Each structure stands twice: as C-alpha cells, then as structure tokens.
Amino acid sequence: MKKIPTLFLRDPERRKILLPRVHPDCGWVVAGEGVPTRKYDGTCVMFDSDGVWWGRREVRPARTRPPGYRPVMTDPVTGKTVGWEPIAQSSYARYHAEALTSGRFTAGTYELIGERINGNPERIRGHALVAHAEADRLDVPLDFAGLRTWLLAHPQFEGIVWHHPDGRRAKLKHRDFAQMESTAPALIG
Numbered sequence: 783m784k785k786i787p788t789l790f791l792r793d794p795e796r797r798k799i800l801l802p803r804v805h806p807d808c809g810w811v812v813a814g815e816g817v818p819t820r821k822y823d824g825t826c827v828m829f830d831s832d833g834v835w836w837g838r839r840e841v842r843p844a845r846t847r848p849p850g851y852r853p854v855m856t857d858p859v860t861g862k863t864v865g866w867e868p869i870a871q872s873s874y875a876r877y878h879a880e881a882l883t884s885g886r887f888t889a890g891t892y893e894l895i896g897e898r899i900n901g902n903p904e905r906i907r908g909h910a911l912v913a914h915a916e917a918d919r920l921d922v923p924l925d926f927a928g929l930r931t932w933l934l935a936h937p938q939f940e941g942i943v944w945h946h947p948d949g950r951r952a953k954l955k956h957r958d959f960a961q962m963e964s965t966a967p968a969l970i971g
Contacts, residue, residue, distance in 0.1 A: 784855055785864055786943065789954045790926060798961045802926040808944075808952040812924045816944035819917035821953060823903040823940035824895035825874055827911070828866060831889045837872035840864050874899065881909040890915055903940065917943070930959045 789808050793799040804812055826838035841847050843861035853865040869878050877898050896902060896909030922932050922942060933941065933956045941955035 785857060786951045786953045789952045800958050810946055811944045811952050814924060816946045818920040818922050818942050818944050820920060820939055821941035821943045822893040822895055822912050824893040824899045826891055827869060827878060827894050828891045829887050829889055835869040836866035837869045837874060839867040877909040881911045884910055929954060933959050
C-alpha cells in the first residue's frame with residue numbers, strides 16, 4: 783500500500799485548494815492511460831496471500847506503533863507513517879467480522895464500508911467488503927474543469943481512483959472540489 787497521489791497539485795499555502803496543474807507523477811491519467819473507478823468511502827483492509835486480514839493504520843510522528851504493525855511508507859510532508867495492523871486489534875474488527883459473512887475472498891485490498899464506518903456515506907445496511915480490483919468503472923472527463931463539474935454532480939461518490947496497467951494509481955476526491963467551492967471560488971474556472 784503506497785499513498786496514492788492526488789491528480790492535481792495543491793496550493794502550498796492553502797492545502798485544501800487544488801491547482802489546475804497535473805501532479806508530476808500523474809500525467810498518464812490525462813494522457814488517457816488509466817482506468818477510472820469509483821472510490822468508496824470506508825476504510826482500507828487487506829487480505830494477504832497467507833490468509834491474514836490487516837487494517838490500514840496511520841501513525842503520526844512521535845507516536846508508538848501498535849504491536850504487529852507493518853509500516854509501508856512515511857509521508858515526507860506530514861511525517862505520518864502508513865501501514866498495516868492486524869485486523870483483530872483494529873477499532874473496526876467487529877464490523878470487519880460482520881462483513882466476512884458476506885462471501886469468499888481472495889488476496890487483495892478491500893474497502894470496508896457500512897453503518898459504523900465513517901458515518902455510512904455509502905448508505906448500506908450492515909457492513910460489507912468491496913474489492914478494490916472490482917470497483918465500478920467510470921466514464922469521466924480528464925481535464926480540471928470537466929472533473930470538477932463531474933465530481934460536484936456526483937456527491938454520492940467519495941471520488942475517483944485511476945489505475946494504470948503498470949500498477950500506478952492516482953485519485954481525486956469529491957471534497958477536493960467541494961472545499962474549493964466554499965473557500966476559493968475565484969480560483970475555479
């Protein structure tokens with residue numbers, strides 16, 4: 783699990799504001815090389831090839847890492863380390879256990895969604911696991927203004943994740959543009 787870059791650069795002075803400039807690592811998206819999928823609003827979990835479930839966990843600088851924690855990367859801007867903790871010690875363990883009753887699972891990452899996850903923005907009953915590899919494919923524009931219009935017209939989606947055939951990914955969240963609407967209308971357009 784590597785932190786997925788946002789498609790557009792952020793204003794260094796006001797981090798909630800997106801600039802209409804493509805992130806240097808994401809030019810492949812606007813070149814049409816990726817597949818856009820729905821970004822679900824939940825919490826990320828992983829089922830590894832040994833049949834063990836893990837929960838995504840961020841650890842802030844100077845905080846103690848939980849037992850069994852597997853760090854993956856540290857964000858150079860925030861200093862937060864992203865990694866995996868055994869799902870049994872996650873605050874989402876009981877909801878994950880409920881979601882496991884809904885099917886069979888193969889190794890990969892999933893989004894745990896449901897009534898007790900992030901206020902249930904996905905509006906489902908109970909709890910479920912959505913395979914990231916099977917997320918709904920989307921037909922979206924590839925320019926700043928077009929994506930802004932599309933995301934603001936689809937508030938039911940947390941956002942979009944593009945998948946490149948070589949494994950790279952890029953993301954764009956609905957809130958990136960919703961925040962811009964309320965904080966910097968002069969920058970849009």
